[in-house]
Amino acid sequence: MAVGFAVLWTLWAWSISVSAASQNETAGLGESVCEDHGEEFERVFAFPNEAALLDCELVKWYLFDLFNIPYNVTWYDQRSGLKFTGEEKHAVLRGSSLLFLNTHMEHQGHYLCIVRTPDQCYKQVRVLLVEEEAFGACHRPWTAVQRVQNQFNDNLRCPLSDYTSIVDSYSIHWYKDCELLQKGSRFHFTENNLMLHIRQISYDDAGFYTCRMTFNLTGVISVVSETIECEITDSSLKRPQMLEPNNSTMKVSEGSSINKTCRVFLPAKGIHMTGVVWEIKGYYVSPNTSERIHQGPQEELQVAEGWWLERSLFVSRVEPDDFIVNITCRAFSHQGPAVGYFTLLPEDPNLLLPIGLLATTMALIFIMGLLLYREFKVELVLLFRNLFPFFYASTDGDGKLYDAYVVYPQGQGDTLSEAIETFVLKTLPQVLEEYYGYRLFILGRDSLPGQAVTDVVDETMNLCRRLLLLYTSSSLSRPDSLSWFEQQEGLHRALLDDSLSVMLLEMEQLSDPSILPESLRLLRDKQGALQAWKRRRRWKCTRTEEDGEEDQTPLSLFTLSARFWRKVLYYMPVRGKAKRHSKRKLLLNL
Structure with a gap:
């Protein structure tokens, strides 16, 4: 190695003397006005019959704008002052380079490179050294x-x-x-x-x-x-460690901006030669900040354990082509590379608002459904019975003769009792029997003369599917009443035997429900009662006119609402069409 350096310095001293001797020749080329960059220190070495490439080092970005300013390169042989035209047999011009295809010893010398722009002129000398190859040598004497x-x-x-x-x-x-x-x-x-x-x-x-x-x-x-x-x-240096990105995914929305930092730790002391770069689809990301995707400068921080290296990636606007693509950060060092990447994925749609709206809508629909069902339950059930009667078992063959046993206050001698009696004997049969086809049993109307009341009541209730009990505040508190035994027998069957379903019709508003007998009060609290007096004041035996006078109007003259009759039908037995079967399970039990 020492011999090689000695030869190198000898050749360099020789070239300087030759350059000084040929200075006048260069001036004769008419280029003395060019900015002189002297002689390039790096020599070009060649063996005879091999190629040698001389690059013009003046074509550099720091001298002038290579991409926007036109320029041309001219080569001269300083010894002869001749310009290379590209037609020489032993030399070829390629761009800013001069290439000798097969060099000989006479090609050794100094060559002048001149670069001209519209406003400037630069010149520099390159030195070509041709050396005979030593016999049996397996490598060139000059090495990198x-x-x-x-x-x-x-x-x-x-x-x-x-x-x-x-x-x-x-x-x-x-x-x-x-x-x-x-x-x-x-x-x-x-x-x-x-x-x-x-x-x-x-x-x-x-x-x-x-x-x-x-x-x-x-x-x-x-x-x-x-x-x-x-x-x-054999250094103690280790490979760089890629901390971020760590081969993960990032969910972003289209059109948003992102800023991702690549973080590398280099466990090395002293000067390092590690570079950190971002790349996408095999291409390095530009550092030009005006581009949509660009990377910032590399930042370094030295600590006791080594170096922290960072470089940020900026995406001003995420486009669809950026999704499902690995965006890679690479760290290059003499100890080895380090690679990490992350992938952009489309952000999941924000379902919180739609789910909230859907849940709110469903809740409102549910509440409205409950309210509507509560308000129109009777109408809906009656409509279903009419449309789908085959879902209900037929009452034929159940051993019952009557649909309802009607019990009402009798013989009390007041106006209300008379109105109720008229309602039971005329209005009720007209609606339930003549219009809807039900069969009612009313004591006194349907019983045979001379029959004992006790026998009639007991036998007939066994043949009825319902007990239709009409009462007032005082009707059940008079044991001497004709209907008192009927009432007591019906309540006994409803509360104790549970063999008869009861429909209660409250014919007047009760100021204090506690005045009712305990059995009736328990049944009323359990299943409720149809309040004929509610909403409309037609069940009162008397009412006050605007002039303050009382108008005595019998109950039979008032017309009950259609909703009242629908409620009555709701509690009456269902007349289904399906055949009775002991193991049949009905769809509804309304």
Whole structure:
């Protein structure tokens, strides 16, 4: 290595003297007004009969705007002052580069690169050194040092990548010393063989690696090679650790903005060479803040244990194409890479409001249904009975002769009792018997003359399906009444035997229900009573006119509402059409 550096410094001193001697020649080219950048320190080395590429390093963004300002590049041979036109047999112009296809010893020298823009002019000298190849040498005398980490997987990159963009076709082979490397378990070639990947690096992998390119340009076949000196380092540095993103998902709504930070911890001390970048669909995210998706600058914080590295990703507006795509953050370092990603998913629809509205609507419908059912229960049940009579068992064959036994206050001698008697003997039969077809038993009307009341009541109640009991505040408190025995017998059957269903018709408003007999009061509290006097004051035996006079009106002259009669029908026996069966289960028991 010491000999190589000595040769390098000797050649550099020689080039400076030649450059000074040819300064007058350069001035003669008429370019003394150009901004002089001197001589490029980095030399281009070549073997005879190999290619050599000279790049014009003046084509840089920091000198002028490459993308918006037009420019042209011209090459001169400083020794002769001749301009390269691209028609030379041994040299080719490609963009801002000068390529020697097959160099010879006479091609060694200084070459002037001049860059002109509409307003500026720049010039710089490149030096080409041609050296005879030593006999039996397995690598070039000038090398590029690349370091890899012991016990890790790492890469060696071929320095000939500049050739790939200007040649027509090429192939690359790798050598370690003089041995051709083949793809196997430890060596792998990527990026068109420009990258040599070595697995599980050990100290035995140190040495000289040469990548040799054979290319075709305008029908001319040429070769070029570069040697890499591979050094093995054994540092305490470890791989970077990707903390965020951690391969998770993020639910966002379309059109929203997001800000995601990539956080990497590097357990290394001193200077590091780790870069953190965001990429989407294999492309690096632009740092241009005017773009919809861009990344911020890399931020670093050194701590006692290492370095914290962060880089933020900004999405100003999420679009449909951003969903179900891995957005990746990569950390590149000499110790190895670290990768993390996250995926955007469409946000779940906000169902809280619809669910709340639905629940509220259902609750309102339920409450309204309850209220409607409570208000129109009688009408709905009667309608169902008329539409679907086959759901109810027929009363034929149940051993009953009458649908209802009617008990009412008799012989009390007051106006109310007379009105009730008229209602029972005329109005009730007209509606229930003649119009609806029910059969009623009314003592005195349907009993035979001379029959004992006790026998009639007992036998007839066994033949009835209902007991229709009409009462007033005082009708059940007079044992001398003709109906007193009927009332007591019916209440006994309803409360104790539970063999007869009772329908109570309260014919006048009670100021104090406690005046009723206890048996009737218990039954009234248990099942309720049809209050004929409710809502309409027609059941009062007297009423007051506007002039203050009392108008005596019999009950029979009043017309009961249709709703009252519907309630009566509701409690009357149901006349179904289905045949009776001991094991039949009815759909409804209304």
